[in-house]
Each structure stands twice: as C-alpha cells, then as structure tokens.
Amino acid sequence: MSATLNHRGADLVAPDPGAPDGSAAEVFAAMKAPPRSLWSDAWRQFRRHELAVGGLMVLSLVGLSVAIGPEIIGYDPEQIDFAAKNLSPTLAHPMGTDALGRDQLIRVLVGGRTSLAVALASVGIAITVGVAVGAIAGYSGGVVDNLLMRVVDLFYSMPGLFVVILLLALVGPGFWTIVLAIGVLRWMGTARLVRASFLSLKEMEFVEAARAIGASGPRIVVRHILPNALSPIIVAATLGIAGAILTESALSFLGLGFQPPQATWGRMLEEAQSVVINQGHWWRGFFPGLMIFLTVLSVNYVGDGLRDAVDPRRLRR
C-alpha cells in the first residue's frame, strides 16, 4: 500500500499545495532537510496515530485470514456433520458449529470473502462515479455544474436503505446487484468533495501554467488537478468501506442480500437469530457479528488516522 502511495507521490512533489508559508526557520529547515513527498509525510503522520496503526494491523490480519485461512484449515464450509451439531466453541471448532454441524470458523472466513468483496467493489463504484461527476462539475462550472449538483441533491433526498431494499426486491439479489445497489447510493459525498477541490484548484497558477503550455482539458484534469485532490478522496473511500460492510450485512440480515447457502457475515447472523434467542447458542451470532464489528472499527480508525495524516491544516506535532 505505502509503496504505491510513494510512487504516486513522485508526481505530486512539484505542485505541493502545503508548501512552507514563510518563517525563516521553516525555510531554512526545508533547505537542509532532504525533499519529502506528501505521501511520506502522510505515512510519518499516520504512524503516530496508534489506534489507526492498530486498526491497520487488525485489518491486515482479517484480510489475510479470510484470503488464505480457508485453504489452510482445509475443510469444506458446507460439510455437514450431524455428529458434531450445535457444539459450543472447542479447540476443534473455535467458533462452534451450527445445527447442521458445519464449522463456524470456516464459514466466517469464507463469508468474509463475500462481505469484503462486496464492500470493496461497491466503494470502487461509488468513488469512480463520485470522482467523475465531481471532476466534471467542478472543472466545467456553469450549467453543467448546476445540473450535476441537482442530480446529487436528488440522490441525497433519497432515503438510502429504503431505495436499496426496493432495488433488491425488484431486481433480485445477486453479487453485482448488491454491489450496484450499495454503490449507487454512496457516491454523492465524494462528488461534492471532488467538486469543491476542483473549484479552488482550477484557479491555481499551476493549472494556468499547464493550460499556457497547451495541455488539453482532460489532461489537466487527470494529471494536474486530480492528484492534488486525492487525499480527501482516499479518506472518503476508506470510511466508505465501513459503511458498505454495515449496509451489506444489514441487507443480508434482513433476508434481502445473499441467499443460502452463500455465507456472509450478515447472513450468518440472520440464520443465528432464532437459535440465539430461543436456544441460547450464542456463538452462532457472536462470532460473525464480532467480525463485522472488528472490521468496521478498524476501518474507521484507519480512516480517522488517514484524515489526520493528509489534512495539511493539522499541526505537525
């Protein structure tokens, strides 16, 4: 992650908006110190946020175990074993088993793949749409801007979860339906952010310079303005992942997301509902929910740390 950030940082050094603003000591220090890119600065800053670093570690752990865990453990998430049904957590089944004797740990890990994939894909869609709309609106201004912002208003006036549920009820659940339904309602914030940065950035001298040497509009947008508007987009994307995970699991919990036998964290909670309440098999609901909670919490901490790290207004303590 940091490697790619640093690489992109190479383009960013020239038009640094957070250039030192003046005191003699600052200028002197800047002359002596080796040049630092925005992203290495951000990483330095990010590491000071202990909870964010902790969150990043938990996330890596969750990602890793979800990615390779099922291969290592090696048994089938749909393996039915009536001899081992409804077991509370033991060493052989650290998260217990369900009414069909299926191992919960393996189901949680496999389910995590779907939950995380949905979250990443829907945020990818939301960010792409948001950046495109925001960039076009902010760069063009005038009628186009006005029109696009009215569309943003329209989507903002929609009661999110209701529309997603309606969409799923109409089209029927499926991986890409769920991804689209979640993504379609999460791009507006990014669009407003990007538009605002573009409005101010397009008046800057380096944009004028690029235009003076004959760069085309799309080139100016993509090569010169967008890299400078990147940090709030990254923060929004990170925090968006938390929201997307919660939305997907809520939908599955309501029985409108993924259908059995597909395991996702939300679906496992839905299946667990009655056995937890009526039979007290707490492990059925506790562990899938814990995974959602831990992941969302970590994502939120990472997002918080990123926001502090890339916001030039924050004092560098």
Added chain:
Amino acid sequence: MGRYVVRRTLQAIPLLIGISGFGFLLLQMTPGGPLAVAESSLVTSADMQRLRDKYGLDDPLYVQYLNWAADLARGDWGTSFNTGRPVIEMIWDRIPTTLTLTGLAFLITLLISVPVGILAATKQYSIFDYLSTSIAFLGISVPSFWLGLILLYVFTFTLGWLPSIGLSDPRQDHEGMAALWDRVRHLIMPVTVLALASTASLTRYLRAAILDVVAQDYVRTARAKGLSERIVIGVHALRNSAIPIVTVLALELPDLFIGAVITESIFAIPGMGRLFVESANLRDYPVLMGILMIASVLVIISNLVADVVYGAIDPRISYP
C-alpha cells in the same frame, strides 16, 4: 426569509417528482413487469390480460406514470398485492408504532449527546473526553443487529428480565399502569439499539462543532477581558454552538427512521420499517412505493427544516 422557505418548498416538488419517477421506472424494470408475482399456473392468460388492462400496463410509460402520480395525489395509493387492503390504510396502521420508537430514540439521543458533546469539548483531553470519544467511536462501528442480538441473549434468554419480541404481551390483558409498564419493558431494548448509533455519531459531531467555536477569536476575547469560564463557555461559546446542534439534530431524524427498519426487524415490532421489509420479501410493490414516498418526503422536510432553522438562528446568513 419567508420567500426563502417558499422557494425551498417549491424546489422540493421536482425532487419528489424525480424520486417517484425513479421508483416508477424501477417498477417497470422488474423482470416480467410489476405483475410477475401474480403469474402462476393457476392464472389463465385471459386473467393476466384482464389484470394488465385493470392496471393499464399496456399504456405508454408516461401515461402510466401520470395516472399513478394523479392517484397518489388524490390519496389513492393502490392496494396491496398481498393483503388486498388499501396501501394507505396499512401504512397508517403502522405509523404510530414507528413514530413512538423513533421519537423515543430521538429524545434519548438528544438528552445524552448534547450534554456529553458539550462537556467533552469544553474539557478537551480530559478523562471524560477520552472515554466519551472512545465509546462514541465504538458506537458508530457496532452493527445494530448484532448489538440487538447480544442484548436479547443477555436480557431475555439468560436473565429473563425483558420480553423478546413485539410491543406487548399477547398472553396477558393488561390495563392502565400495567399496560404502560408492559409497553415500556418491550421498548427498552429496541429504543436503546436505535438510539445508540445516532447518539454516538451526534456526540462526535457536536464535540467537533463546539471545539470549532471555542477556538474562535471572540471566545479568546471573552477570556481576555476576564470573564469567568462559566460565562465564556455558557454564554459566548454555547449560544454560537446552537447553530450546528440544531442542524444536525434535524438531519438525524431520517437516519433514525432508516435505522428503525433494522431495529423493528430484530425485535419483531410491527412498524413501518418491518412492513417495508416484509413487503420487499413478498415483492408487494404498491406498499413499497408508498413507504418509499413517505420516507423521501421525510428526508426532504428534514433537509428543509435544517436549512431554514440554520438561517433563522444565524443572523450572519441572509437569504436572497
């Protein structure tokens, strides 16, 4: 000001047309059309054609939309595919329950987050600030359905203190105070779950907003001229924090309403949110559209109220 309110209200009309048009288009996009659910081997093709004629499904799309919108405006929201009852009646039955739930949750959110936010901001970096921000962070990250399940396990299954589902005990015919107590016991967990997320996010927001105000020059001036801390905070800072507080409170209402969809499903409470989810599972489109329109109106009104109140209490803002 008055002109501004009128203008904003008028602006809501194209928004509502946009949303209803969006919903209407979605309905038409359903695989097999809106009547797909009615199709089965028991229904003859002549019957299907009669249904298509009855609902005007062979008319051009814009005619269908105009008919539907005109009916909506006259209060005819169609009849449920599932129960055959008028949609408006079904929704009307459920509204009081949802209003009770969201109203109580809103009240609790208000009573907790405002003082906690103020205290955390004025005593920045204190233990109280640290604790409340940490708890708020947990609160925005916890999935409400998981929390609900944990509460049900602890207080209903293990301890047996609180009833698990619904709004009242059907086995007992309570009256007077006993009925009220029964209702309260049924509402404790749902209201807690619903209020938690909004309390957490509101506390975080208020703390940040008040910290912003406290950093302003006029607060420094008030301190510099020797006013006591009580007056600096209580008069100069808090009065100015009222603006963001009122705005976010108004914007919190639709979130609570949306949160009620999940809460009502966890605790099997017969409110509008549960009706929506049930209708979605049954593909009962008239009911879905009706509730969607109500929820959209609520969002639009909340946005409007937030903007108008913002202008009314902040003299720096003038409306053209």
